[in-house]
Amino acid sequence: MIKKSFLFLFMFISLSIVGQENKTQLAPNLIQNTTISGNWFLGYIYQEDADLGSFNLKRGYFTIKTKLNDVFSVRYTQDITLDKEGNDAGNVEMRLKYLYMKMALKKVEPLKNTYFEFGLIHRPWLGFEQTVNRYRVQGKMYIERFHVINSADFGILYTGLLGGKIDEKYRKEVNSKEPGKYGSFALGVFNGPGYHAIEQNNNKTIEGRLTLRPMPTIMPGLQLSYAFAYGQNNAAVDPSDFMMHIAYLTSESKYHTLALQYYQGKGDNEEEYFDANGDAFKNDGYSVFGEIKIPKTAFSLFGRYDDFVSHQAADVHANVLVGGIAYRFLKNKIILDVDQYKTDTDTRNIYELALEINF
DSSP states (O other): OHHHHHHHHHHHHHHHHOSSSSSGGGHHHHHHTTTEEEEEEEEEETTTTTTTTEEEEEEEEEEEEEEEESEEEEEEEEEEEEEOOOOGGTSSSEEEEEEEEEEOOOSSGGGGEEEEEEEEEOOHHHHHHHHOOOTTTTTTOOHTTTSSOOOOEEEEEEEESSSSOOOHHHHHHTSSOOOBSSSSEEEEEEOOOOOSSSSEEEEEEEEEEEEOOOTTTTTEEEEEEEEEEEOOOOOOSOOOEEEEEEEEEEEEEEEEEEEEEEEEESSSSSSBBBOOTOOOEEEEEEEEEEEEEOTSSSSEEEEEEEEEEEEESEEEEEEEEEEEEEEETTEEEEEEEEEEEEESEEEEEEEEEEEEEOO
């Protein structure tokens, strides 16, 4: 796995070098136009039902981006995680999260804030949700936690902002991600099962998102979003239908974040919510997330409640309750939280001290 990763890294750098227009300035241009960044999640986790506590690598991302010219750029992101299955359980595993070429449409005036991605790319929904709920260090977002979709896949994506960018003060004090004055959008076609699964059939998934900012001058932090996905799961024979609809209401300011999400769908992108006949189960649920930043301090209080129901022969019903405190420094944060996962037959409590590192 590691050898393959270095091979991809070598190919990435080689591609960047070939793309430089001035061949007499290859090395200086490559350095000048390349950025390196990282995003690591480390923690100590105590699981009450197993009476087990351990220091852990929750996730690690290492990213290289190279700008080839004003239109084309490339990205390589390594996903580093702890293998928990099979003979390699306990080993630190490296795999690709993103590997794509980006084409910005800067020279087309009406489309100057839009671009294409092609390769192993972002999917429309989860990447956006994580710009609002910035506690991925605590755990997966609602819809990914219940194995409906994940955040990256092979495919093609078209995405951008609506109405140019919102004012600089909002971007600086509140949120600089997806800063469309009137909202943003994303639409793509994907293999379906995600970046960590092999494609088993010829079916493709269409996924999209539309976000509107209805009052950019009066209430710039208010956004309304709708996301959808249509396709089939990843079964090699007789795949079942997959459908997802999400409504999302968010409010953000310098001192608060509130997000309300409702989900309704059928099946999933992998192979979990369907019966022996290949018929997809209907699912629904909701999630509520909130954060309060304590004025004149670097502390925040945050919480989340998830409710998920899969309508099977005997319905599967699960809730998640998360609560904690965070301390922010530089671009990093430390969190102390409690995570309770509860079903009709079982309750699991996890206590965690986690560190998010960004550079």
